[in-house]
Amino acid sequence: MSENKIEIRKLYKAFGKKKVLNDMDLDVRQGESLVVIGGSGTGKSVLIKCIQGLLIPDSGSIKIDGHEVVGTTEDIHQKMGMLFQGAALFDSLSVWENVAFRLLDKSKMSKKDAKLEAIRVLRQVGLAPDVADLSPAELSGGMQKRVGLARAIITRPEIIFFDEPTTGLDPIMADVINDLIIESARGLGATTLTITHDMASARKIADRIAMLYQGKIIWSGTVKEMDKSDNPYLRQFISGSSHGPIKMEV
């Protein structure tokens, strides 16, 4: 098995004339927590959607455990879990049915066992068992994120994707979610790929940070290396300044 869990080479995806990913290369090592940072509209979500097969890249290669996944008909999602930006819970199902969706749908577990397992994982993410029977619409944003996390980790995936996990949360709840991400990923020994523009979150959960700009990874390294780096793009992004080489399209 190669050391890289995910290997992306020359990934290209355009929407009309807009090149979102432009011959991008990226490696995610086995067991590491990689955080991809970048401004809004730089293609972070497109990257994650291409890896998951939700979007088909125009060209390039994505390998998971050495196997090409672009254009594959195999079910690549078995070993993946994903926490969506807005949690993306199914509002027609109760909280526990959301969490246990995969167990009921794929593993054909009995309802009773699936509910017990869902309650166990809900507890793991800090939610009381009585939340299980509520509908997702009755939960706060932070609770929805926790349920989304529980749904992502219930089948013990090897890779977990986090799409802007702290967006829309207050700073304290954001930190709670960061802690939960670290705990659950460590507990499972999973490889994680997070996309965010929240630097506090990136610093906390990343083993390695990569910066996406104009469809390419322009810098990657550890948090320490990031603080020492004199890459002007990276410096501007970290400091959140409107002056610098990065020009925002308005």
Next chain:
Amino acid sequence: MSMNNEKQITAKMMSFVQALGKPLVAFIVSLGYLSQFVAKSVYNCFMPPFYVRLLGRQFMNMGFYSLPVVGLTTLFAGMVIAIQTYSGISKYGAESAVATVVLISVTRELAPVLSALMVAGRIGAAMAAEIGTMRVTEQIDALVTLSANPFRYLIAPRVWAGIIVMPLLVLFGDVIGIFGGYVVGIYKLDFNPANYINNTMSNLQSIDIMTGVIKACVFGFIISIMGCYHGYRSKGGAQGVGEATTNAVVSSSILILIFNYLITEMIFSR
């Protein structure tokens, strides 16, 4: 004529051709997407897993909860036809004519078409809104990441419900519509109840009922497919979902009227 004038005319002609061409190309592209969607939906209708619980829920939504609206629509349609036939055709021998015309028009046309249009407004819109909201809140993406095929989970139960439930609704509409004609015939036009029922029963032909049922199957398919298609392809938040809902109702209503003509011609023009 100066060169400038010629250039202006050419530019105007080009913009006219562009104005014509753009929507035409957009129409052909969306027709392509629709064909692909229909093919994928039909294929996935026959592929396991079958979500029986979801199918049951669609049966309830589309069938049981549509009974009042279909009943009311066909009841009044039957009543109107009875009065119109009486006043329009002939007052002599009207007893037989009214019963026959009510029977034929309700079973062949009014029950299937009016029920389908009402269900398109009620259910087609709801399907587009629900699936559209799932699309814009990434719930459909979430289904894929949880290894569930959205076509089998979301579309197939709705398509099956459309094909199975619409004929049942139309049979119900047939009974209520004929009853509407009977009520007007007896209480307004003073017909003899026994004669009216006798006239209705003696003119009842299986081809009339079958035509309605065949139409209903096709209309049910159209309602579900158009509701799902517009919802599935919606984008851009609340506005996009709103547009999807409108498009679903308008397109399915137009298709229902077109296919109604085509099926009628196929069966009766010989």
